[in-house]
Amino acid sequence: MERSVDLNGAKIFIRVVQLESFTRAAAELGLPNSTVSDRISDLEKALGVRLLVRTTRKLRLTDAGSIFFKKAELAVAALTSAGEEASSFQRHPSGTLRITAPVDFDYTSICEAVIEYANKFPDVKVEMLLTDRLVDLIGEGFDIAIRASPLKDAGFTTKRLGEAGLILVASPRYLKQSSAISQPGELAIHQCLVVSPEQDANSLATWNLVSADGEIAKITPRARISSNSVGAIKHLALIGEGIALMPPTLVHGDISRKRLIRVLPEWSTAPWPSYLVYASQRNLSPKVKEMIPLLEPRIRNIIW
Secondary structure, eight states: OOOOOOHHHHHHHHHHHHHTOHHHHHHHHTOOHHHHHHHHHHHHHHHTSOOEEEOSSOEEEOHHHHHHHHHHHHHHHHHHHHHHHHHHTTTSOOEEEEEEEOTTSOHHHHHHHHHHHHHHOTTEEEEEEEOSSOOOTTTTTOSEEEESSOOOOTTEEEEEEEEEOOEEEEOHHHHHHSOOOOSGGGGGGSOEEEEOOGGGTTSOOOEEEEETTSOEEEEOOOEEEEESOHHHHHHHHHTTSOEEEEOHHHHHHHHHTTSSEEESTTEEOOOEEEEEEEEOGGGOOHHHHHHHHHHHHHHHHHOO
């Protein structure tokens, strides 16, 4: 039959034995003598054995008390050490920080935040997973996620970072050698680079564009090259192979460096939001708390 041991009672018992005095142990622990005596009596009752024999001048451990003391002292010391180590996680960033984001996200902004973070907190290992799979944040041990939809879970904080639709881009080289584009209908005569789903690669793509004034245009682009890889289509656009419809979060840096130019800047697809998801403030660890202010402004900066 298993017997439940009161941890506090065991800690009081250990200190009494170490100090060889109920009175000194009570004074050190800030407890009345009667409380110390009662807790040890309760411990003996729970264990079903006598642990101490007390005389007017000294204490003596029984055989059972001696065995219990030796093992309990080691166990309590280990538990105390474990508690102190666990508490340090709430004081200083440590351990492993895991971040996940969609494949078509501009990972350079995440990398900038990670580099600054790693220089500041070298004891933390940072892992990044870029995937379009819906990651189980709890089951797979992720601390921070960038998502296109909020996470409806009371244990998480969800911050809306902004919203953006896909935008048309092309390289300066392509635009220099091609006819000018002033309206969506003219895309039909241009070489277009199309992202196609792997399971339906042969279907005709449709670009549903919306102007800043709310005008709608449905375009079936002439797909010179198509691929299920957003990264591959971006690369083809960079080397001048045509016009691509891209997430602004993926091409923000290239536009800033003028490696890509926005085509029909008044047009995009309908916007969708982006969210930053992490543990609720109540459960927020230092390693996550220190990353949020580095990551959040960088992400907001690339969402138009």
